Amino acid sequence: MNTTELLPRIAVTLGDPAGVGPELAVRLLARPETTRMAEVYILADAAEVEAAAQAAGVVVPLSAAPRPGYAVLLDDASAPAEAIPVQQVSQAAGERTLHQLKRAVALANAGEVEAILFTPLNKTSLKLGGMNEEDELRWFARELDYEGTTSELNVLPGLWTARVTSHIPVSEIAERITVGNVLNTIRLLHSVLVDSGLESPRIAVCALNPHAGENGNFGREEIDQIAPGIAAAREDGMDASGPFPSDTVFLAAKRGDFDGVVTMYHDQGQIAMKLIGFDRGVTIQGGLPIVIATPAHGTAFDIVGKNAANLGATEHAFELAVKVGSRIRAAKAAV
Numbered sequence: 001m002n003t004t005e006l007l008p009r010i011a012v013t014l015g016d017p018a019g020v021g022p023e024l025a026v027r028l029l030a031r032p033e034t035t036r037m038a039e040v041y042i043l044a045d046a047a048e049v050e051a052a053a054q055a056a057g058v059v060v061p062l063s064a065a066p067r068p069g070y071a072v073l074l075d076d077a078s079a080p081a082e083a084i085p086v087q088q089v090s091q092a093a094g095e096r097t098l099h100q101l102k103r104a105v106a107l108a109n110a111g112e113v114e115a116i117l118f119t120p121l122n123k124t125s126l127k128l129g130g131m132n133e134e135d136e137l138r139w140f141a142r143e144l145d146y147e148g149t150t151s152e153l154n155v156l157p158g159l160w161t162a163r164v165t166s167h168i169p170v171s172e173i174a175e176r177i178t179v180g181n182v183l184n185t186i187r188l189l190h191s192v193l194v195d196s197g198l199e200s201p202r203i204a205v206c207a208l209n210p211h212a213g214e215n216g217n218f219g220r221e222e223i224d225q226i227a228p229g230i231a232a233a234r235e236d237g238m239d240a241s242g243p244f245p246s247d248t249v250f251l252a253a254k255r256g257d258f259d260g261v262v263t264m265y266h267d268q269g270q271i272a273m274k275l276i277g278f279d280r281g282v283t284i285q286g287g288l289p290i291v292i293a294t295p296a297h298g299t300a301f302d303i304v305g306k307n308a309a310n311l312g313a314t315e316h317a318f319e320l321a322v323k324v325g326s327r328i329r330a331a332k333a334a335v
């Protein structure tokens with residue numbers, strides 16, 4: 001049997017070319033131990049990889065075919081003739097980013113990869129480059145022709161979060177907190193935690209209002225929507241509890257009382273997770289039929305070219321892609 005036969009197959013893109021993504025990608029892939037964990041396919045032109053590697057002071061081992069310790073470069077000779085300006089938002093950066101992400105999705109749709117890892121993107125550049133969805137999660141869902149429940153998941157070692165609402169105005173949050181949306185988000189988080197290896201994950205659910213609404217004095221979402229969603233999850237056999245005030249639930253989660261937390265909106269969980277472990281934070285595009293992971297931090301325009309970006313979150317994102325991607329490939333092999 002080929003030694004790479006059952007390794008997960010991961011497509012890697014360099015993220016926004018104006019940010020730290022290219023240097024993070026090449027630093028990750030320059031390590032032979034990284035490419036022994038998976039079949040890695042780099043979606044970039046040779047000149048882009050070479051420039052990033054030279055800037056980062058590393059060499060990326062490349063091979064024409066999958067083999068441990070090497071990555072396969074899928075060069076389609078599509079890099080623009082003029083260099084994309086670094087450290088700034090631009091249409092060119094957004095178009096280049098989307099081009100490689102579309103190639104990665106095409107590999108996934110063809111069943112040729114189980115996971116996608118992309119280094120940090122810039123949402124404004126993506127919009128300028130042609131992405132019309134509210135965020136990349138919805139873009140991926142459309143490209144994968146997936147209509148089920150999705151949620152961005154933020155992950156630290158030992159703690160996962162999902163959110164009922166994400167990239168929308170604060171003024172629209174309350175109307176989207178419904179029993180069904182709460183239940184579906186709990187289900188999604190439970191499912192991915194099981195896929196990650198936990199047999200019976202413990203999930204806390206945040207309140208929306210201060211002090212969990214104080215019995216309806218500060219809002220009724222906890223009574224009318226969130227608590228019924230939790231009750232429905234428990235009836236389905238999931239270990240979900242709450243709603244808990246969001247200013248204290250992460251203290252309990254940090255000490256190990258819970259494996260996951262469902263939050264009601266973006267910053268409710270993101271602020272806590274980034275304070276707990278910014279350098280290890282990962283975002284998973286949850287609910288999709290393949291694993292799509294990225295470091296949770298941004299493009300860090302201020303340190304581009306300084307080789308100062310912390311590699312920890314990118315390493316963790318790759319490790320998660322390998323872990324869940326391995327399960328997906330094993331399931332394929334068992335059919």
